[in-house]
Amino acid sequence: MTTTPDLLSRALGEPAGTSGPVLRPLPAQVADLLRALQAPPRLAAHLRAVHDVAHRLLDWTGRHCPGLAVDRDAVLFGAATHDIGKTLYPAELSGPGSAHEEAGRALLLSHGFSRDLARFAATHASWAAPGTPVEDLLVSTADKIWKGKRVPELEDLLVARVAEATGRERWAEFMALDELLTAIAAGADERLAFQSSFPVRPVRR
Template identity: 60%
Template structure:
């Protein structure tokens, strides 16, 4: 039975709910309530990015469900390293990947726990979307990361890099404008039960 604090973090009004599979996994792992709230916020932003991408760039093939699962689980390693919920650290990345594998999640979906903080030109567009959602949910903009996304969109669409940049910048600005509400939602939920 999940703690009342975790249940609230998973069900309180606010960002879209997590996929059932992820909510059940967080309950099974007795995840910190703050982590569940954070994952909801990032998942919500990833949903908005995926919606925009499907509408504005239907020519770019990407796995929506994998992207949303990745956003919903990217920091799951913080169940093992809860100190990283309130402080710096990257131990949760490999720990999250291993934790997901131990729970029967295949490597293709578990990878986001490792790739969300260290992106490169050779990762999939899904990884770039998860990484972008993990930044812009709190209104943080990362030029190098966004440029990788612009490059993918430009190659797929045939539009000029400037056109693609302006459209992406616009949607990220709109998402970032709601960061205070997402931050307040996360802060309402305790790190520990």
């Protein structure tokens, strides 16, 4: 019989199975924190899916526009922890709400993470603010496209940063990014099914 802790371990990093998506495991420091917090397995599965998509976005930016200065480690950490505040507000896993945003930042700070890394928990839904760093745009894009959601305003901001780095026309960079996001979105159903296969209720040992 499968126990709830086993479900959390599966969500964090064990193979999704031959019929599921191939997703990278979450970073060890994030997985350890989620275990310590007795996080809901569904939250861990969601963070894993967004983290995997962030990897794909970063791989693309590295190949397509190497002149774009991006803190890769920060983006991956941000993607892996952006919704960690939902350990405190689990109702927001299946319903609307933004209380998890500031709560997530405070939670990460209380566990010794820097403000620079903790910020993603609070900023992943506020990408339209003036001067938003490209790292935040990438985390926000990963948090949308993992489930196939396209947000033109967000994508336009990312295109502008890419075009600035490459010196190419925005329309050309839009086409390049659109091709990537379309390919990522094609796997949305599998990622959604993976997330939905885990319970919302937190782990209680």
